[in-house]
Amino acid sequence: MPVIKDVVCTFCGCLCDDLEVTVEDNKITKVGKACKLGRAKTMGMFLHERIEKPMIRKNGKDSELEECSYDEAITKAAEILVAAKRPISYGWCSTSCEAIEKAVVLAEETGSLFDSTANVCHGPSALATQEKGAPSCSLGTAKNYADLIIFWGCNPVHAHPRHQTRYSTMAKGAFTPNGKKDKKMVVVDPRNTDTAKKADLLLQLKPGTDYVLIEALRAIVNGHEDVLPDEIAGLPKAKVLELAEMCKASKFGIIYFGMGITQTRGRYKSGDNVSSLLSDLNQTNKFVMIGMRGHYNVTGFGQVAAWEAGFPMAIDFSRGSAYYNPGETGTNDVLMRREVDAFITGAADPGAHFPQESIKHLYKIPAIQVDGYANPTTEFSDVVIPAAIAGVECDGTAYRMDGQPIRMKKLIETTFKTDEEILTEIIAKVRELKGKGGA
Amino acid sequence: MIGTILISARTIDQGATLEEKTSQAYFDAAAYCELSESNLKALGVSIDQNVKVATAHGTVVVPAKIDARLPDDIVFIPMGPWANAIVDPDTCGCGMPGFKGVPATVEPTTDPVLNMKELMATYKE
Numbered sequence: 001m002p003v004i005k006d007v008v009c010t011f012c013g014c015l016c017d018d019l020e021v022t023v024e025d026n027k028i029t030k031v032g033k034a035c036k037l038g039r040a041k042t043m044g045m046f047l048h049e050r051i052e053k054p055m056i057r058k059n060g061k062d063s064e065l066e067e068c069s070y071d072e073a074i075t076k077a078a079e080i081l082v083a084a085k086r087p088i089s090y091g092w093c094s095t096s097c098e099a100i101e102k103a104v105v106l107a108e109e110t111g112s113l114f115d116s117t118a119n120v121c122h123g124p125s126a127l128a129t130q131e132k133g134a135p136s137c138s139l140g141t142a143k144n145y146a147d148l149i150i151f152w153g154c155n156p157v158h159a160h161p162r163h164q165t166r167y168s169t170m171a172k173g174a175f176t177p178n179g180k181k182d183k184k185m186v187v188v189d190p191r192n193t194d195t196a197k198k199a200d201l202l203l204q205l206k207p208g209t210d211y212v213l214i215e216a217l218r219a220i221v222n223g224h225e226d227v228l229p230d231e232i233a234g235l236p237k238a239k240v241l242e243l244a245e246m247c248k249a250s251k252f253g254i255i256y257f258g259m260g261i262t263q264t265r266g267r268y269k270s271g272d273n274v275s276s277l278l279s280d281l282n283q284t285n286k287f288v289m290i291g292m293r294g295h296y297n298v299t300g301f302g303q304v305a306a307w308e309a310g311f312p313m314a315i316d317f318s319r320g321s322a323y324y325n326p327g328e329t330g331t332n333d334v335l336m337r338r339e340v341d342a343f344i345t346g347a348a349d350p351g352a353h354f355p356q357e358s359i360k361h362l363y364k365i366p367a368i369q370v371d372g373y374a375n376p377t378t379e380f381s382d383v384v385i386p387a388a389i390a391g392v393e394c395d396g397t398a399y400r401m402d403g404q405p406i407r408m409k410k411l412i413e414t415t416f417k418t419d420e421e422i423l424t425e426i427i428a429k430v431r432e433l434k435g436k437g438g439a
Numbered sequence: 440m441i442g443t444i445l446i447s448a449r450t451i452d453q454g455a456t457l458e459e460k461t462s463q464a465y466f467d468a469a470a471y472c473e474l475s476e477s478n479l480k481a482l483g484v485s486i487d488q489n490v491k492v493a494t495a496h497g498t499v500v501v502p503a504k505i506d507a508r509l510p511d512d513i514v515f516i517p518m519g520p521w522a523n524a525i526v527d528p529d530t531c532g533c534g535m536p537g538f539k540g541v542p543a544t545v546e547p548t549t550d551p552v553l554n555m556k557e558l559m560a561t562y563k564e
């Protein structure tokens with residue numbers, strides 16, 4: 001039975017590259033080594049329904065989606081984008097860098113806003129990095145060196161299930177040969193999460209007080225613990241002192257941070273303050289930080305957008321050159337301001353992951369969806385274009401959460417067009433409609 | 440009715456059903472809220488009974504579950520359409536809506552839980 005080894009999992013930002021996938025008659029029958037998320041992702045098309053045909057709504061949002069050809073759907077998509085005054089392109093994070101590159105070209109060609117799923121994920125981390133920097137390292141270095149691992153506002157047991165065994169707390173490294181025994185693990189979270197069960201220390205702070213806690217740690221590290229009150233962020237001062245002591249005692253510390261930092265009060269200022277804390281700690285110790293990226297290639301979006309247009313997300317191409325100001329040009333901001341008049345999304349599901357107010361506007365404007373599976377976004381989409389699943393049905397490049405590029409494999413044949421092909425055809429059609437000739 | 444703070448986040452079942460969002464499995468994984476044991480008692484609600492979770496931004500009906508380790512001041516809903524019906528859309532000028540830390544109330548209800556398509560249809564204005 002043909003087993004493909006070293007397959008890259010295309011679910012989360014861990015991009016585990018050791019999966020063993022059994023393929024029989026162009027069907028995936030077994031996925032070895034993956035976690036529950038990776039198995040569901042890699043075998044998905046054999047476990048549940050997918051979008052089989054391109055579809056169009058002919059008479060507005062109340063009419064049914066009707067099957068059509070790829071050509072018709074692509075033409076309709078191009079017509080919508082060309083007719084729009086203020087279009088926006090969003091998503092493109094569960095796909096290859098090659099497709100993202102085409103999405104940049106389409107956005108530029110149509111004078112669109114252009115944004116990634118970081119808008120509802122690690123966008124504030126990008127802002128924090130731009131404000132203060134983000135001392136980092138590869139997950140390989142982290143595995144081999146780190147003896148203090150802090151999960152701040154993230155829950156890898158649920159969101160990145162193999163992170164701890166492959167890269168962090170359970171992994172045996174060159175300088176931590178006994179794995180967990182050689183490492184200390186801390187969880188900072190308002191919930192006593194499943195990740196916290198194995199932690200040496202849990203700081204169960206009050207929701208929304210992350211900034212306060214980081215600030216208190218900075219005060220202690222800088223020798224000013226006397227100014228702190230007895231209770232900090234809902235925690236006894238002694239617990240905060242304990243964490244500060246663990247930080248000071250470590251040889252190589254790492255803060256893995258998640259939505260608990262980016263989505264709560266303080267937003268990017270909390271990430272910015274994590275960076276300041278590391279700067280303080282790095283006077284005497286070695287400390288780094290890595291954002292726990294969700295979509296497997298959201299890091300790649302940031303890379304591609306930055307090398308193509310100079311900014312990692314929330315880019316506005318309407319001025320003829322790239323403009324960036326996330327609180328103004330971020331997807332949810334422009335939707336809430338009812339500013340955009342056409343929407344294209346791919347490899348993301350804003351219908352499931354945007355707040356109610358943003359979705360209300362998506363029901364009012366023409367929307368195009370490029371995806372392998374039906375989801376809440378399909379509910380308001382006027383054009384639905386089915387796509388091959390990157391990393392399963394086509395190859396390509398993705399960036400791991402630590403910024404390492406990894407080549408994804410093609411495992412099976414498909415008749416679906418890839419995101420890259422779909423975007424290339426939409427670009428050609430847009431150029432044709434604008435009288436610029438084909439690609 | 441109890442006053443609490445809403446937090447939404449990934450769970451492994453929600454993640455494993457992400458690409459089958461029209462399925463019962465996704466509904467089961469994303470349409471519920473977790474409360475502490477004492478909050479469940481205070482509300483007089485048993486597991487799987489429906490509650491109405493309300494914030495300044497909307498209301499949503501979901502079945503109640505228990506997380507014995509959850510503090511009393513938190514109600515948890517997995518990330519997805521049901522949580523997002525009531526999260527804070529304000530980005531505070533930095534692009535990111537408030538998916539966590541939203542003041543919320545919880546009360547028992549006999550109203551039904553909307554499925555994904557029904558919930559999305561409420562956004563047609």
Ligand code: SF4
Nearest residue numbers: 009012016035038162
């Ligand atoms: S940890 Fe992430 S990348 Fe690794 S197998 Fe699980 S879902 Fe895939």
